[in-house]
Amino acid sequence: MPLRAKVASSVSRTAAALSRAAGRGDGSVIGGWIGLKIDPDLLAHLSAGRAIALISGTNGKTTTTRLAAAAVGVLGRVATNSFGANMPTGHTSALAKAGSTPYAVLEVDEHYLAQVLEATEPHVVALLNLSRDQLDRAKEVAMMAQLWRAALVRHADVRVVANADDPMVVWAATPPADPARGVNAPHVTWFSAGQRWHDDSWVCPECGSTIQRSGEQWWCTGCPLRRPEPHWTVEDDGVLDPTGAWHKVSLQLPGKVNVGNAATALAVAAEFGVRPVDAVSRLGTVTSVAGRYAQVVRDGRNIRLLLAKNPASWLEAFDMADEAPTLLSINARDPDGLDTSWLFDVDFAPLRGRQVLITGDRAYDLAVRLEINDVPFQHVRTFDEAVRTVPPGRLEVIANYTAFQDIRAELDRVN
Numbered sequence: 001m002p003l004r005a006k007v008a009s010s011v012s013r014t015a016a017a018l019s020r021a022a023g024r025g026d027g028s029v030i031g032g033w034i035g036l037k038i039d040p041d042l043l044a045h046l047s048a049g050r051a052i053a054l055i056s057g058t059n060g061k062t063t064t065t066r067l068a069a070a071a072v073g074v075l076g077r078v079a080t081n082s083f084g085a086n087m088p089t090g091h092t093s094a095l096a097k098a099g100s101t102p103y104a105v106l107e108v109d110e111h112y113l114a115q116v117l118e119a120t121e122p123h124v125v126a127l128l129n130l131s132r133d134q135l136d137r138a139k140e141v142a143m144m145a146q147l148w149r150a151a152l153v154r155h156a157d158v159r160v161v162a163n164a165d166d167p168m169v170v171w172a173a174t175p176p177a178d179p180a181r182g183v184n185a186p187h188v189t190w191f192s193a194g195q196r197w198h199d200d201s202w203v204c205p206e207c208g209s210t211i212q213r214s215g216e217q218w219w220c221t222g223c224p225l226r227r228p229e230p231h232w233t234v235e236d237d238g239v240l241d242p243t244g245a246w247h248k249v250s251l252q253l254p255g256k257v258n259v260g261n262a263a264t265a266l267a268v269a270a271e272f273g274v275r276p277v278d279a280v281s282r283l284g285t286v287t288s289v290a291g292r293y294a295q296v297v298r299d300g301r302n303i304r305l306l307l308a309k310n311p312a313s314w315l316e317a318f319d320m321a322d323e324a325p326t327l328l329s330i331n332a333r334d335p336d337g338l339d340t341s342w343l344f345d346v347d348f349a350p351l352r353g354r355q356v357l358i359t360g361d362r363a364y365d366l367a368v369r370l371e372i373n374d375v376p377f378q379h380v381r382t383f384d385e386a387v388r389t390v391p392p393g394r395l396e397v398i399a400n401y402t403a404f405q406d407i408r409a410e411l412d413r414v415n
Contacts (some may be wrong), residue, residue, distance in 0.1 A: 001045045001046075001048075002039075002045065004038065004039045005039050005041070005042055005045040005046075007038060007039075008034075008035040008036070008038035008039035008042045009035060009042065009045075009046065009096045011034055011035060011038060012031040012032060012034055012035030012042070012092060012093055012096040012097075013031060013096050013097055014031075015030050015031045015034045015035075016028065016030060016031030016032075016093055016096075016097060017031075019031070028081060028083045028084075028085035028090050028093050028094065029085050029087075029089050029090055029093065030089075030093075031092070031093035031096060031097065032085075032088065032089035032090055032091065032092030032093035032094075032096070033089045035092050035093070035096055036088065036089060036092055041119075042092050042096075043088055043091055043092045043095070043116075043119045043120065044119045044120070046092060046095035046096060047095065047104070047119060047120040047121065049100075050079070050095075050101060050102060050103060050104045051102060051103050051104075051123045051272060052103070052104045052105075052106065052120050052121075052122040052123055053068060053072065053103075053104070053105045053106070053122060053123060053124045053125070053126065053268050053271070053272070054106055054108045054113065054116060054117065054120065054122045054124075054125045054126070055068060055105065055106070055107050055108065055125075055126045055128070055264075055268070056107075056108040056109070056110050056113045056125065056126070056127060056128065056148075057110060057126075057127060057128025057129045057130065057163075057169075058110060058128070058129055058130055058131045058132075058133050058310065058312065059128070059129055059131065059309075059310070059312050059313045059316070060128050060129065060257065060260075060261050060264075061086065061107045061108070061128055062084045062086075062107055062289050062290060062292065063253065063258060063261050063286075063289050063292065064107075064126065064128060064261040064264050064265055064268075065080060065081070065082075065105055065106065065107035066080070066082060066286050066289045067261055067262055067264075067265035067283050067286055068105045068126070068264070068265040068268045068269060069082070069105040070265070070279075070282040070283055070285055070286055071265045071266060071268070071269035071274055071279035071280075071282055071283065072103050072105055072268070072269050072272055072274060072279075073282060074269070074274045074278050074279050074282065075102070075103060075272060075273070075274060076101070076102050076103060077098070077101040077102065077103070078101060078103045078104065078105055079094055079095050079097075079098030079101045079103070079104040079105075079106075080094060080098075080104065080105045080106065080107075081093075081094035081106055081107055082094075082289075082290065083290045084107060084289075084290045086106075086107040086108055086109045086112070087109050087112050088112060088115065088116060088119065091106050091108075091116060091119075091120070094106065103272065104120075105268070106120070110130070110144055110148070111139070111144075111147075113125070113147070113148060113151055114147060114148075114150070114151035114154075117151050117154075117155050117158070118154075118155075121155075121158075122158060123158070123159060123271065123272065124158065124159040124160070124161060124268060124271040124272075125152075125158055125159070125160050125161070126160075126161040126162070126264055126267070126268050127148065127160065127161070127162040127163060127169045127172065127173055128163055128169070128264065129163055129166045129168075129169060129195065129312070130144055130145055130148075130166060130168040130169060130172070130200065130201075131197055131199075131200040131310060131311070131312040132200055132310060132311065132312075132342065132345075133309065133310040133337070134310075134336070134337030134339075135337060135339040135341065135342055141168055141200045141201075142168065142203075142205045144168075145168040145169070145171055145172040145205050146172075146205070148169075148172035148173075149171065149172045149173075149175045150175075152172070152173065152175055152186050153175045155186075156175075156186050157186075158186065159186070159187050159189070159271050160173050160186045160187065160188045160189070161188075161189045161190075161191060161264065161267045161268050161271065162188050162189070162190060162191070163190075163191060163192075163193065163195070163264075164190040164191065164192045164227055164228050164229075164230040165192050165193065165194060165195035165216070165218075165227065166195055166201060167201040167204065167205070167211050167218060167220075167225065167227075168200070168201050168205055170225065170227065170228060171204075171205045171206055171225060172205075173186065173188050174186075174188065188228075189231050189232070189242075189267055189270075189271070190228045190229065190230040190231050190232070191230055191231065191232040191233070191260075191263050191264050191267050192216070192230035192232070192233045192234065192263075193234050193257070193259070193260025193261070193263050193264060194216075194234060194256065194257075194260055196315055196316070196319075197311065197312035197315055198213065199311070199345065200312075204220040204221075204222060204223060204225055205225075206220065206223050206225050207220065207222045207223040207225075208222070209221045209222025209223065210222075231267070232263050232264075232266065232267045233263070234256070234259050234260050234263050237249060237250075237259065238259075239259070239262065239263040239266055239276070239280075241266070241270070241276045242270075245276070245277075247266070247276050247277065247280045248280070249262045249263075249280060249283060250283075250284045251283060251284055251286070252284060252286065252287045252293075253286060253287075253288075253289075253293050254293060254320040255316060255319050255320035256319065257316045257319065257320070262280075262283050265279075265283065266279055266280065266283075288414075291305055291307075291404065291405075291408040291413070291414055292305065292306070292307050293305065293306065293320075294408075294411075294414045296411045296414055298387060298411070299387055299388070299392075300392035300393075301387055301390060301392060301393065301394075301395045302393065302394050302395065303387070303395045303397060303411070304321075304322075304394070304395070304396055304397065305397050305399070305404065305407065305408065305411075305414070306320055306321060306396065306397065306398045306399075307398075307399065307400070307401065307404045308398050308399070308400060309336065309400045309401050310342060311342055311345040311346045314346045314398070315346070315347075317398045318350040318351070318398075321396040321398065322394055322396060323353075323354055324354065324393065324394035324395065324396055325354060325355040325356075325357070325390040325391070325393075325394070325395050325396070326351060326354055326355070326356055326357070326395075326396040326397075326398065327357045327358075327359065327380075327383075327386045327390075327395060327396070327397045327398070327399075328356065328357070328358050328359075328360075328366060328377075328398050328399070329358070329359045329360040329363075329383075329397070329398075329399035329400070329403035329404070329406075329407060330343070330358075330360040330361070330362045330363060330365065330366045330399070330400055330403060331360050331361040331362060331400060331401075331402045331403040331406070332361060332362045332365075333361070333402045335401050335402055336400050336401050336402050336403075340362050340365045340366075343365060343366060343369045344369060344372075346369070347373070348369065348370055348373040348375050349373055349374075349375070351370075351375050352374065352375055355378075355390060356370070356375055356376065356377040356378070357377065357378050357379075357380050357386045357389060357390070358370070358377050358378070358379050358380070359379070359380050359381065359382065359383065359385075359386060359403075360399070360400075360403045361403075363379055367379065383406075383407050383410050384410070
């Protein structure tokens with residue numbers, strides 16, 4: 001690397017280490033921020049010489065990144081932003097901290113995918129899903145699909161692993177070739193992990209006609225856009241690979257959605273030449289992801305943490321949670337988005353019949369929503385009060401981003 005990049009990388013590692021030593025965080029942002037101030041091209045310099053996978057989408061990218069890093073690890077050391085810092089500062093810090101590695105698997109915020117594609121020149125990009133998120137400042141879903149599509153036009157040589165079940169992702173992943181400009185259509189490997197949330201993809205992004213569905217299939221009623229045939233498919237508790245071989249997936253992570261994330265991870269690893277039979281056992285080594293799914297015993301309560309930040313992820317969280325006392329915590333700080341109207345797109349009916357507690361900065365917004373859904377609840381002011389209120393045994397905690405981090409801090413930043 002150029003001298004400036006070497007200095008910036010060294011300072012980045014030092015700043016991150018000091019942040020961790022001072023208890024101010026894991027250093028996954030501050031190190032990259034300082035490094036990029038010294039050398040604005042530091043991310044590109046740190047990416048050079050590595051085979052890189054980028055993982056992006058509205059939901060599931062942190063978990064899929066962790067699983068994909070484990071799978072690619074069959075080949076050698078892998079740099080990754082395992083704590084979920086998914087903007088260029090986080091990528092820079094992760095690569096600087098890892099030092100020289102042949103591979104990197106990086107989670108990328110969907111808004112930054114085009115910028116990170118440009119800087120890292122990845123070998124493969126995985127596109128998971130697109131749904132509404134942070135309504136006050138995030139782009140509308142179709143606009144995000146358009147940004148992805150435009151980015152792939154500029155990087156048609158990158159290999160794409162994409163979700164066949166999401167019409168927005170399929171459209172974004174298949175921009176047309178333009179031979180006159182020397183632009184080829186991207187090479188796409190399709191996976192099917194099942195998609196239960198459909199409310200952001202009833203309108204075709206190509207022509208504006210209605211999307212129709214029947215079973216696993218979907219198609220546009222006004223143009224040729226339709227579900228492609230997937231190469232990788234979730235079947236029962238395993239994954240079918242492109243050869244038709246079935247691989248049992250034994251995870252320590254809950255929910256069918258994580259079997260889908262595992263299928264995506266295997267597809268990403270295969271783009272590096274990793275055989276599924278060699279990678280599948282490594283997926284079971286992942287126990288929690290930056291606190292997600294972590295289990296902690298406190299005062300006789302087995303507390304499990306689940307992150308849910310938008311309607312689609314709350315739907316999956318209800319599927320993962322046991323029939324047990326459940327604490328819901330909602331904030332509306334800047335990282336969460338300030339608009340909580342998305343709560344009215346979540347069906348809380350699955351919580352009926354269990355003890356439900358609510359807390360957080362916007363607990364009263366949640367209270368109104370639960371009243372409408374006829375879900376009885378009790379308001380508690382603190383996490384400790386919630387623990388004291390429920391009987392010994394399982395306590396499920398479902399929280400959006402900053403509420404999750406507040407509770408994670410009370411549990412000594414469990415990972």
